[in-house]
Amino acid sequence: MNKLTRKIKVRDLEIGGDAPVSVQSMCATHTQDIAATLEQIASLEKKGADLIRIAVDNKSDVEALKEIRRQTKARLVVDLQENFPLAEIVAPFVDKIRYNPGHLHHLEKDTPIEKKVAWLVNIAKTHGNALRIGVNCGSVAPDFLKKYEGNHVRAIVESAAWHCELLDKLHFSNYVVSLKDSDPKKVVTCNKEFSKRRPDVPIHLGVTEAGLLPDGVIKTRIAFEQLIPLGIGDTIRVSLTLPNAEKSEEITWGRQILKDIAEKRFVSVPDFGKGLNIISCPSCSRVENGDFVKLAMEVKAMTSYAKAHQFTIAVMGCRVNGPGETDDADLGVWCGPTTVTLKKKAESIGSFRYHEVLPVLKQELDFLIASKKV
């Protein structure tokens, strides 16, 4: 299948056009734990990671990143969420910068988004960085949500397309776009729609918060198997909730899925998506309590009695993206340093200590099941 996307470069790595689909992952260690982060980078590289993303949220993270850069030759991507003003000081140490269009409005509220993006582009041009416009289902820019109220897919696609046009006007073409959702069907729709709009722009493909094994891989396969054979997807990430020691499995799975698709081995899971859906984030440097992965596993085990019920439960690792990413779930928990906040859709039910939250979650799930029967 001939791809129409243009080829961009992340240092020496080509993405798009006839370049092989590259595989990436993200460190789940604390960025300031330099030794642990370097160890995880090495294990991801060993499995064949083409690009490795690191979260940076403050100046101490940047200092750590500087040292990490000194000690590894891996291609590094920095993930900036609300703290996009850090771009200027991280750019010299990375090959690519991801910004989230849905998080640009939080800081420097009086500066127009166009001006903030122009500033980011200028930094990328100065330091030879590639950019990723990373749109996420749980943090779509409010202006687009308002304009396309009731049509979430359209809001995601329009936000991505708007940013592409802006980068084009700024004469910057070394960028990719991602349109991620936790629902593989929405990932397929969003990426097909975007690809029709902008067949020239390389796509970073992923199902966000795909969760624990084996469901996380199944959800990812559902999306990738429908998109990659159409030539949609130039670089991929399989986002799995895994203990830190097993993080490099994301790369193993990514390579396996690509191989299976190339050899036309597709998994058919006709009933998948029916019944209880547990979504959980893959964790990153922003996790403030290492018990997050254990909690995700416990939630899955505890709720197994309800697996026939069509509800979504979200388990998120931090307070940066957790509150937004749990809004659409029937029940959600997001993890802070010592407590876990339990939510029903966008409404907060309360904060509980890690060992106290499961019984309350069960109670809420029982209420939901009972209310469905009425």
Ligand code: SF4
């Ligand atoms: S929800 Fe938070 S901890 Fe989880 S991957 Fe996203 S930013 Fe990282």
